[in-house]
Amino acid sequence: MSSPQQPWQVLAQKKRDSTLALIPPSWRIPNLPSIQDQLDVTGSYTHQFLSQTEIEITETTPEAILSKTTTGLWKAEDVTRAFCHRAALAHQLVHCLHEIFFDAAIEDAKGLDAYYAEHGKPVGPLHGLPVSLKDQFHVKGVETTMGYVGWIGTFEGKKGTGNEKAYESELVGILRRAGAVLYVKTSVPHTLMMAETANNIVGYTLNPRNRRLTSGGSSGGEGALIGMKGSPLGFGTDIGGSIRIPAALNGLYGLRPSSSRLPYHGLANSMDGQSSILSVVGPLSPTPTGLRIAVETILQAQPWLVDPLVIEKPFSTSTYLNALAPKTPLCFAVMETDGVVNPVSPILRGIRKVASTLEKHDHKVIKWTPPSHSTLIDLAMRVFTLDGGSDMRSAFALSDEPPAPQLSFLADISGAPEKLASEVAEVNVALREARKNYLDYWVSTTELTGTGRPVDAVICPLAPTPGARREGYKYVGYSAWVNSLDLTGTVLPVGSVGDDEKEKEEEGRYEGLGEMDREIHDSYDPEFFAGAHCSVQLVGRRLQEETMLGLVEYVSGLLKSNP
C-alpha cells in the first residue's frame, strides 16, 4: 500500500533541508546577509569564512591545480576539502546545489592520494581535481531531481527501477577513471528550458557578482558555483545556450561543442529522444585551458566506445596548437547585431575590443552578413515545442507543482496538439536547408579572408545584456542560433559593467529595433547591473572544437596583454 503523496511544498522543503543538512555545522554561515545587504558575495566577502590555504587552493586555476595534484605537490584530499567548503558557502549564498556528497568525495580523494603514494604517479590526467556536474548527470549514491519535485525519490520520475542512486552516466565514469573527484551536482531550472535557474526545490540561483541578477541557465548552478570559485571545472549541457549563458553571466569560459562530440549517454533530459536539435554536454571553466583539458581528457578516453552517438574523432593536438599560436594571420568576422536585438553598450564595447585587439595583432576582421538569424531562432522554437509541452507537463503533474513564471510559453502552447511525424520531418528538412544556406555563406567568405580559408571564427554577442534581472532573461537568439546550426560555440569574459563611465549616457540615447529590443534595453540599467560580467561569443564551424579551444585561449591571452 502506498501512502497518499505529500503536498509538493512539503516534499520540496524536505529535499531542500536534506541537502542543507549535508553541510557540516562549521561550514554554515551564521547570519546570512540579505540580497540587498550583500549584492556581491564573491572574493573578499567569501574569504572571511575560509582559511588562507583554502583561499589559495580554490583560487588556483584548474591547470595549476593539476600540475600540483598530478605530481604529488598537493594532496587530492586537501584540494577536495577546500572546494567542498567553498561550494558549501556558495550554496548558502546563491542556492546553486541540488546534491552534496562531500563524504564520498573525500573518500575518493583519499583513495587517489593512496594510489599516488603507492605508485608515484597519478591515476589519470584529472587526478585530484574536483569537478562539479549539472544535476542531469546521474551519480551513484545521490539522486537526480532535475529540479522536479515529482522526481524526488525516483529515477527520472519512475519508482522502483533499480537505477535509483545506482546508475551513473557514461561521462561520470570517464571522469572518475581520469582521476576527477566528484562532490556536488548543481542546480538547474526545472524543464531545463529556461535561461534562468529556478525550481521549487532550491528556489532561485542568484548571480554571485550581483545577487539581484540571474546566474543564467540552464546550467545556472554550474555558472554560479564556478563563479564563486566553489569549483575549478564543471560540466553543463546546452540546447539553446545553457552552457554559454551561465558561463557568460559568471565571467567564465564555456564551450558548446557540436553534437555527438562528447558523450551524453545516460544523462537525464527533457523531451528525451527529440533529435532535431540535440542537447550537448560541455565544460565551464575559469580559464580557457580548463576547457581544453576537459575536452582532451574525455576524447582520450575514446568515448565512442561507451556512447553510440559519439563520433570517433580523436582530439587533434596539432589543430589545437595551431590555433593557440597562429603562425600566419587569421580572419575573423564581426557580427555586432543579429538585427532582432542590439547588444547594450558594454557588450558592444567588448566585441569591438576583441576585434581591434586581433587587428592590432595583424589578423583580418571582416563584417559578418549572414542569412537571416530570425529564421534560425524560429526553427529552434519550433523544435522545442514539437511535443506541445507534453513532456514538461507530465513531469510537473507528478507532484502538482507549478511551473516557474519564466515558462509562460508552456501555457501559450498548451492546447496546441503535438506535431505529427511528418511535421517533425518538415522541421528537420527546414533545419537542414538553413544549415546549408549558412554553410554556403560561411564558405563564400573564403574570397574575402585572404587566408585561403573561410572565416576562422565569428565574434558576436552571447547575450544582448550582461545578464538579466529575475524573470528578465527574455532573448536567447544570440545563443540559440548556434544550436540550430550545430556550430562550435565558445564564450569568453571581456569585462564588467561599470568599466566605462560613458556607458550610462550611451544607453540613454538608444533607439530600439523593435518591441523585444526595446523591452530588453529598457530593463537594462548600468547601476542596477553594477559589476555584472560582460562576455563575448566566438563561434566556429561545426565540429571545430580543437580550433575554437585554441582560439579562445589565444584571444583571451591577447586581451590580457592588451587591457
Next chain:
Amino acid sequence: MSSPQQPWQVLAQKKRDSTLALIPPSWRIPNLPSIQDQLDVTGSYTHQFLSQTEIEITETTPEAILSKTTTGLWKAEDVTRAFCHRAALAHQLVHCLHEIFFDAAIEDAKGLDAYYAEHGKPVGPLHGLPVSLKDQFHVKGVETTMGYVGWIGTFEGKKGTGNEKAYESELVGILRRAGAVLYVKTSVPHTLMMAETANNIVGYTLNPRNRRLTSGGSSGGEGALIGMKGSPLGFGTDIGGSIRIPAALNGLYGLRPSSSRLPYHGLANSMDGQSSILSVVGPLSPTPTGLRIAVETILQAQPWLVDPLVIEKPFSTSTYLNALAPKTPLCFAVMETDGVVNPVSPILRGIRKVASTLEKHDHKVIKWTPPSHSTLIDLAMRVFTLDGGSDMRSAFALSDEPPAPQLSFLADISGAPEKLASEVAEVNVALREARKNYLDYWVSTTELTGTGRPVDAVICPLAPTPGARREGYKYVGYSAWVNSLDLTGTVLPVGSVGDDEKEKEEEGRYEGLGEMDREIHDSYDPEFFAGAHCSVQLVGRRLQEETMLGLVEYVSGLLKSNP
C-alpha cells in the same frame, strides 16, 4: 490553363519510350530474347554486340581504367562511349536505367581529353571514369522521377520550381570536379522502400545473371548495370540494405558507410526529414579498390564544406593501409544466423569459407552472440512507418498510379494514424538504447579477441538467399540491423549457386526456424536460382569506413588466392 492530366499509363509509356529513344539505333538489340530463352545476359551473350575494344574497356577494373585515363593512355571519350554502349545494351535486357545522357557525357569526356592534352595531367582522381548514379541524384539536363509517374516533368513532385533539370546534388558536383563522367541514372523501386526494383515507368529490373530473379533494391538499377559491366563504378543509397542487397545479388562489392560520412545533400528521397535512421549514400563496384577510390576521392573534396550534415573526418590512409595489410593477427566474429531466418547452404558455405580462410592466415575467428537482432529489425520497421505511409501515398496520388505489390505493407499500415512527436522521440530513445546495448556487447569482446581491441569485423549473411524470385525478397533483417545501429556494412562476393553439387541435397533436409524462415527456404531452389551470386557481409563498428574498405579488399584477396 492547365490541360487535364493524362492517365498514368500514358505518361509512364511516354517516359519509358523517351528514354529508349535516347539509345542510338545502332545500339539497339534487334530481336530481344525472352527471359526464358536467355536467362543469363552477362558475358558472352553481351559480347556479340560489342567491339573487342569495347569489351576490353568495359571489362577493365575501375582502378585499371583510372591508371590509363589519368595518364593519357586511354581517352576519356573512348571509355565513355564504350560504357554508354554497354549500358544501352544492359537497359534493353534488364531495364536498369531511368535517365540516359550519353551526348552530354561524350561532350564532357571530350572536355577532359582536351584538358589532358593541354595540361598533361588529369583534372582529378576520377579523370575519365564513367560513374553511374541512382536516380535519386539530381543531375543537370535530365529529370528525377524516382520511379514515380507523378514526378515526371516536375522537381520532386512539384511543378515550376525552377530546379527542374537544373539543380545538381552536391555529390554530383564533387564527382564532376574529380573528373568523373556522368552518363546514366539508374532505376529504383518507387518509394525506395523495397528490396526489388519495380515501378510503373521502367517496369521490373531483372538480374542479369539469371533474369528470373530480382536485381535487388532499392539501388537495383545500379546493381544490374554494374553487374552487366555497363558501369565501372556507381553510387546508391542505403536505409535498410539498398546498396548492399543489389551489390550482393549482382556479385559486386558495396559499402554502406555510417550516416554523415558521405554527402547526401540535395538527393531526392522518400520521407525526407525522417532522421531516426538516415539513408546514406555509398558506392557499388566490381572491385573493392573501386569502393576505396570512391570514398577517398569524395573525402578529399572536403564534403563537409558543401553538406552541413557531413562530419569533418578526413580519409585516413594509414587506417586503410593497416587493414589492407594487417601486420598482426586480427579477430573476426562469425554470425551464421540471426535466429529469425537461417541462410541457405551456399550462403552458409560462403561464410564458412571466409572464416576458414582467415583462420588459415592466422587470424582468430570467434562466435558472435549479440543482443537480439529481432529488436533491431522491429525498430527499423517502426521508423520506416512513422508517418503511416503518408509520404508514399501522396506521391502515388499525384498520378493515381498503383503501388507495386511488394508494397503491400502500405495497405497494412493505412488507416493507422501518423505517430506523434513524442512517439517519434520514444523510437529515438529505443534506438539509442539498442545501439548502446550492441556497442557494449561489441566492446566486451575485447576480452576474447587476443588483439587488445574489440572484434574487428563480423562475418554474416547479407541476405539469407542468393537473391530472390520476383516478389520473393521477403526478409531484410540481415541488412537492416546495420542501419538500425548505423554501422559500417560491406558486402563481397564469394561464389555462385551451383558451385557445390551437394547443395540440393542439403537444402532438402532443412528444418525451418519459423514461418518466415520456412517460406524463404521453400521459395529457394538451386536449379531455379542457377548461377545466382552468393555474397557475404562484413560489418564493422560505426564510422569504420577506412578499416572496412581495407578489410574487404584484404579478405577478397585472400579468397582469390585460396579458391
